[in-house]
Amino acid sequence: MADIDTLLAANHSYSRSFASLPEPRPSRHVAVVSCMDTRLDVRGALGLGIGEAHILRNAGGRVTDDVLRSLALSTNAFGVDAVVLMQHTRCGLAGVTDAELRSDTGAEVEFLAFSDHSEALQHDIGVIAGTPFLDGVRTIAGWLFDVDTGVVSELHRRHRR
Ligand SMILES: [Zn+2]
Secondary structure, X not given: OOOOXXXXXXXXXXXXXXXXXXXXXXXOOEEEEEEXXXXXXXXXXXXXXXXXXXXXXXXXXXXXXXXXXXXXXXXXXXXXXXXXXXXXXXXXXXXXXXXXXXXXXOOOOOOOOEOOHHHHHHHHHHHHHOOHHHOOOOEEEEEEEOOOOOOEEEEEXXXXX
């Protein structure tokens, strides 16, 4: 069972040396959409500091309506012009079907399971590129993080004027 009191205790020491940032804009103008997998430390893997990027995470790192909702603000209110989609090896959404995940969880939702990282990333890049309110996104990349080596590989990159 989870012990959330230790989280609050940890915050006591964290807050003692906390330095607040003056404003919320991502200083490197980038948003990263990634899986919620615990083995993936997005900031560490990509050398991102606090205040430098919007990091959006969900199961599979898929581009859902809610990701589009957040990116609408990233691009139109916070100056983001590049979106990196970062999936990872040994993902729980890869190599299974939505039907299996519905059966496993009892949740009648769309899980966006997939069989091929390259295809799924290509699809999601297309969703962003085809969303009119995300016209401000100039670069969309599809990357794969290897949870065994920590190496990120680029599978796709699309530039727009
Ligand atoms: Zn995953």
